[in-house]
Amino acid sequence: MGKPTGFMEYDREETIAVEPKERIKNFNEFHIPLSKEKRREQGARCMDCGVPFCQSGMELMGMTSGCPLHNLVPEWNDLVYEDNLKRAYERLIKTNNFPEFTSRVCPALCEKACTCGLNGSPVSVRENENSIIENAYEKGYAKARPPKVRTDKKIAVIGSGPAGLAAADQLNKRGHSVTVYERDDRVGGLLMYGIPNMKLEKRFIERKIEVMKEEGVEFVTGTDIGKDIKAAKILKEYDRVILACGAKNPRDIKAEGRDAEGIYFAVDFLTSTTKSLLNSDLKDQKYISAKGKNVIIIGGGDTGNDCVGTCIRHGAKSVTQLEMMPKAPDERAEDNPWPEWPKVCKTDYGQEEAIAVFGHDPRIYQTTVKEFLKDKKGAVCGVKTVKLESKKDEKTGRMVMTEVAGSEKVLNAELVLIAAGFLGTQKYVADAFGVKLNERTNVAADQETYATSVERVYAAGDVRRGQSLVVWAIREGREVARAVDESLMGYSYLSVQ
Structure with missing residues (x-):
C-alpha cells in the first residue's frame, strides 16, 4: 500500500462527461480522461483492505457483491499510484481478458463493495482499470502474443459475445486451434450490437479482435450454426464445441393491439x-x-x-x-x-x-x-x-x-x-445440437464442468445462466475453457481467477 493515508487525503474524482446537449449530437463516447497525476491520486485512495470485498464476487441476499472475475483490484490500484502501469496491466489481465470492455460497460460491482464506500465515496476502480488498459495499448503492452506451442486439438465456439470470446482467448493461449462462429456480420455479439456506440465504441472491440486474430483465433461471421451449417458437421470436424450464443429470446408484452406497426x-x-x-x-x-x-x-x-x-x-x-x-x-x-x-x-x-x-x-x-x-x-x-x-x-x-x-x-x-429483458436461448440452436434445456429455457449444463447433455458439447454465458452481466459472461468463458482443456488434455493450467 503505497499511500496509507490516500483515502483521507483525496476525494473521489471522476472523468468529466461532456454536457448532455452537446454529446447527443453524435454517437461517440463522451468522457474526458483525468490527467496522469489525478489518476494516480485516485489509485492512492485504495485502502488495501484486509478483506477486499471489491474482488470477492460473492452472493449476498441473492445479489453479487464485488467482482465475479475476482480482479486483483487493490494490487493494480496501488500500481496506478506508483505509476507502474506495465505491472498494473500484467496484474489486470491475469483475471480479465477484456478490461477494455468491462471498464466501459460494467456497472462496477467492485465499487459498490468498496470499503471506502461504507462511510464515503468508493474508489474509482472502473476508471482506473480503463486507464491501465488504454495505456497498455498505447505503450504496446497489449500487443498480440501467439502461443509458442500448438496442440492438435480443434474447438468450435458458437457465438462471439463476451463468453465466447473469453473461452476462445483462453483456449487459444493454451495452444488449441479455435474457430469462433458468429451469425451476424461483425464479431462481438451483445458487445457489438446490444450496446450503443456512445457506451462502447466499436473500434475498441475491433482492436481486440485484431489482436486475437494475430494470436491465431479464427473468426467466421455471417454463419448461423444449425441453419447455414449443420451441427453434425461441426461435431465431426471439432474435438469440442462450446455454445456461447446468448439468451436471445426477448420477453414480449401480450396486450391488445400488439400487432400494430411501429x-x-x-x-x-x-x-x-x-x-x-x-x-x-x-x-x-x-x-x-x-x-x-x-x-x-x-x-x-x-x-x-x-x-x-x-x-x-x-x-x-x-x-x-x-x-x-x-x-x-x-x-x-x-x-x-x-x-x-x-x-x-x-x-x-x-x-x-x-x-x-x-x-x-x-x-x-x-x-x-x-x-x-x-x-x-x-x-x-x-x-x-x-x-x-x-x-x-x-x-x-x-x-x-x-x-x-x-x-x-x-x-x-x-x-x-x-425492453423487458430476455427469456432464454433460441430453441433452434439447442435443437440443432440436441442439448436439453432447463425450466428457464436455458441450455442445461453442469455448474462445475459446463458439460451439456450431449457428449463433447459445452455451454457458457447467457445461453446457460440466462441474461446477465458482461463480467459474468467473461467468468463463465474462462471457466468453460478450463473445463474443456481438462477434458482434452487430462489437466489444465488455465487460470479462472
Whole structure:
C-alpha cells in the first residue's frame, strides 16, 4: 500500500462527461480522461483492505457483491499510484481478458463493495482499470502474443459475445486451434450490437479482435450454426464445441393491439442503429428511426436507458420510459447494508440527457401497457397505460404487482420499444445440437464442468445462466475453457481467477 493515508487525503474524482446537449449530437463516447497525476491520486485512495470485498464476487441476499472475475483490484490500484502501469496491466489481465470492455460497460460491482464506500465515496476502480488498459495499448503492452506451442486439438465456439470470446482467448493461449462462429456480420455479439456506440465504441472491440486474430483465433461471421451449417458437421470436424450464443429470446408484452406497426423489441432497434452507424454513419437510413416521434419505452433497465439515449440522438419528439416497479430509494435502506449491492435509484446517461432536452425525467414508475392503440392504417398511435400496486397473492402469499382500477391513461406514441429483458436461448440452436434445456429455457449444463447433455458439447454465458452481466459472461468463458482443456488434455493450467 503505497499511500496509507490516500483515502483521507483525496476525494473521489471522476472523468468529466461532456454536457448532455452537446454529446447527443453524435454517437461517440463522451468522457474526458483525468490527467496522469489525478489518476494516480485516485489509485492512492485504495485502502488495501484486509478483506477486499471489491474482488470477492460473492452472493449476498441473492445479489453479487464485488467482482465475479475476482480482479486483483487493490494490487493494480496501488500500481496506478506508483505509476507502474506495465505491472498494473500484467496484474489486470491475469483475471480479465477484456478490461477494455468491462471498464466501459460494467456497472462496477467492485465499487459498490468498496470499503471506502461504507462511510464515503468508493474508489474509482472502473476508471482506473480503463486507464491501465488504454495505456497498455498505447505503450504496446497489449500487443498480440501467439502461443509458442500448438496442440492438435480443434474447438468450435458458437457465438462471439463476451463468453465466447473469453473461452476462445483462453483456449487459444493454451495452444488449441479455435474457430469462433458468429451469425451476424461483425464479431462481438451483445458487445457489438446490444450496446450503443456512445457506451462502447466499436473500434475498441475491433482492436481486440485484431489482436486475437494475430494470436491465431479464427473468426467466421455471417454463419448461423444449425441453419447455414449443420451441427453434425461441426461435431465431426471439432474435438469440442462450446455454445456461447446468448439468451436471445426477448420477453414480449401480450396486450391488445400488439400487432400494430411501429412496435419493436429494443435489441432490434439498437442493432439497426449501430449497423447503420458503422456501415454509413446513418446515411443509408436502414435503421428504425425515432426522429420526430413520440416514443414509449417499456422497461426500466440498462437496455431501456440505452434506448432513451439513442432515441434522443435520433431527434425524438418525446421519450417516455415505463417501469413496472416502484422507484428505488435515493440512498441505501436500512435493510440493504454495505457490502450488498445497493438497491438505489440510478439516473443513467440516457435519463440525464432526457432531463436536459425535455426538462423532466422520462421514467414513469409502477406503470405498464394495457393496450396498444392503432390508427386507420394499423400503425401504433398510442398506448393505454395502467398503474400498478404491490399486493399479496392469496394463493401463493407472494407480493405481486396488480392493476389499480380506474388508473388507465392514454399516451401518444408513434414508436414503441419493448425492453423487458430476455427469456432464454433460441430453441433452434439447442435443437440443432440436441442439448436439453432447463425450466428457464436455458441450455442445461453442469455448474462445475459446463458439460451439456450431449457428449463433447459445452455451454457458457447467457445461453446457460440466462441474461446477465458482461463480467459474468467473461467468468463463465474462462471457466468453460478450463473445463474443456481438462477434458482434452487430462489437466489444465488455465487460470479462472
